[in-house]
Amino acid sequence: MLMFKEYIKKQQQQINEKLASLFDQNSQQSRLLSAMKYSLMAGGKRIRPILCISTASAITDHYMDVLPVACAIECIHTYSLMHDDLPAMDNDDLRRGKPTCHKKFDEATAILAGDALLTLAFEILSDETLYHQEPQVRIKIIRSIANASGPNGMIEGQMRDIASETMRLKESELEALHLLKTGALIAASVNVGAIHANATERQKQQLDIYAQNIGLAFQVIDDVLNVKGDPKLLGKAVGTDRSLQKNTYPSLIGVGRAEEKARQLVKNAIESLQEFDHRAEPLREIANYIVFRSH
Amino acid sequence: MLMFKEYIKKQQQQINEKLASLFDQNSQQSRLLSAMKYSLMAGGKRIRPILCISTASAITDHYMDVLPVACAIECIHTYSLMHDDLPAMDNDDLRRGKPTCHKKFDEATAILAGDALLTLAFEILSDETLYHQEPQVRIKIIRSIANASGPNGMIEGQMRDIASETMRLKESELEALHLLKTGALIAASVNVGAIHANATERQKQQLDIYAQNIGLAFQVIDDVLNVKGDPKLLGKAVGTDRSLQKNTYPSLIGVGRAEEKARQLVKNAIESLQEFDHRAEPLREIANYIVFRSH
Numbered sequence: 001m002l003m004f005k006e007y008i009k010k011q012q013q014q015i016n017e018k019l020a021s022l023f024d025q026n027s028q029q030s031r032l033l034s035a036m037k038y039s040l041m042a043g044g045k046r047i048r049p050i051l052c053i054s055t056a057s058a059i060t061d062h063y064m065d066v067l068p069v070a071c072a073i074e075c076i077h078t079y080s081l082m083h084d085d086l087p088a089m090d091n092d093d094l095r096r097g098k099p100t101c102h103k104k105f106d107e108a109t110a111i112l113a114g115d116a117l118l119t120l121a122f123e124i125l126s127d128e129t130l131y132h133q134e135p136q137v138r139i140k141i142i143r144s145i146a147n148a149s150g151p152n153g154m155i156e157g158q159m160r161d162i163a164s165e166t167m168r169l170k171e172s173e174l175e176a177l178h179l180l181k182t183g184a185l186i187a188a189s190v191n192v193g194a195i196h197a198n199a200t201e202r203q204k205q206q207l208d209i210y211a212q213n214i215g216l217a218f219q220v221i222d223d224v225l226n227v228k229g230d231p232k233l234l235g236k237a238v239g240t241d242r243s244l245q246k247n248t249y250p251s252l253i254g255v256g257r258a259e260e261k262a263r264q265l266v267k268n269a270i271e272s273l274q275e276f277d278h279r280a281e282p283l284r285e286i287a288n289y290i291v292f293r294s295h
Numbered sequence: 296m297l298m299f300k301e302y303i304k305k306q307q308q309q310i311n312e313k314l315a316s317l318f319d320q321n322s323q324q325s326r327l328l329s330a331m332k333y334s335l336m337a338g339g340k341r342i343r344p345i346l347c348i349s350t351a352s353a354i355t356d357h358y359m360d361v362l363p364v365a366c367a368i369e370c371i372h373t374y375s376l377m378h379d380d381l382p383a384m385d386n387d388d389l390r391r392g393k394p395t396c397h398k399k400f401d402e403a404t405a406i407l408a409g410d411a412l413l414t415l416a417f418e419i420l421s422d423e424t425l426y427h428q429e430p431q432v433r434i435k436i437i438r439s440i441a442n443a444s445g446p447n448g449m450i451e452g453q454m455r456d457i458a459s460e461t462m463r464l465k466e467s468e469l470e471a472l473h474l475l476k477t478g479a480l481i482a483a484s485v486n487v488g489a490i491h492a493n494a495t496e497r498q499k500q501q502l503d504i505y506a507q508n509i510g511l512a513f514q515v516i517d518d519v520l521n522v523k524g525d526p527k528l529l530g531k532a533v534g535t536d537r538s539l540q541k542n543t544y545p546s547l548i549g550v551g552r553a554e555e556k557a558r559q560l561v562k563n564a565i566e567s568l569q570e571f572d573h574r575a576e577p578l579r580e581i582a583n584y585i586v587f588r589s590h
Binding site for chain 2: 030031032033036079083086088089106107108109111112114115116118119120122123125126127128134135136138139140142143146147149150151155156158159162163
């Protein structure tokens, strides 16, 4: 477990350095770039980029080339949080214990900085000086990330999340929502790691089962932590879902069954990796971390 | 001139059919897709996609393959208008004579539908069933469009536009603002048409001069029409720039000199095409249309 913590810390460090370097090229320090950097460097767990790198490293020893792809995914994840936090959506003042972008800057800046991070992701993926890879592989990666982030993926999930605020969902509807809202980009993170590493079709299928399961487990545990987590560790308030009468796994099936569901999902995820060798150990550890994390 | 009007009409029709077809694949009619389609099909002039197609057709006879690229650019242009219109930015109720997206739907939907159109553009460009082209050419096209739309292009222009509301700009600053806010995507429209058609480096340079000049001329005339245009033809109110004390060419240098400037820019644009044959006629006509249009 200690080794895994060190692994995560090392990965986070590499990702953070690469993300920060994206802003070094620009000598001018505009308000737009400051807002983008503020949100991007606000201390995220970097789970999606770590999944991307760990997937590539489960298949090939030359996996660090995938780092720019991992960073592009983090740009998209961050933009989605910035827009989610806006007054017209979740209206959140705090994110990871710090003022949200529209609180620190203003609403127009937060909208535009979010747009800019989304666009930057595709600048990174199409820049051959940043990301070295065969054009046909790059196109597949761009397509996977765009599909997962677009109107048939993450954004549709967010729309359903907003619509569901005024109605009671069934468990299957809540699951469909999360598979779009958070599952799609998590699945893409794993998928593009596999594409980059030239995985076989069978490997891609097994990794997809892994990703679908941990994506959902991650959301279930997020809901559980909102009920029984420590606000200091989480960097945000707890109990907010209940007061907002949100559709969550604890509210639908209870905390105990939600935790049991998460454990089963993680078990499925790890089983799907049985044909992978020791290089998939970080992916197995990540799956376990999702259930046993405190924030 | 009649032939040119027919040319534009035919191009608009092809573009509109292709844009509409992007939504046919989706059997489910979600609120998100409805909002995207509403803004995309609200009757834009399609200048950017027409520029893209006309540039390709100035170089090659096999130019209609570029249509999906042209549509992707229109998706990005439309998203930028949707976000510009939001209450936190320009707070516009009307666009092309119709309620803006956040008025027709709501603010959250307009933000997300804008995000979705931006992402859809990259889905189109990376989808080999929609756009047939060599991967290395596609990557160059994606890079050109992403750079023009991102934090060093269109979005930075919009940030400067917002910041300039409370200050008086010099003409050079206003020009720099417009080269980013509208010029970058117009230049990319021409550039990707040239990339698609496998233009020589010299052709690309000449086309870039053309694009820079017409992009600026377009904005100058937009400002002039806000002073002396017909609100019925424009589909929006006139005189709004003066009441908002906006930085415009008429306010900085007067209507007469602004019109003279636009004519000079268009002359430069047409001169830059002198090595092109009759197939560049639509590009020359578009340049003239920009100065002589009434809306």
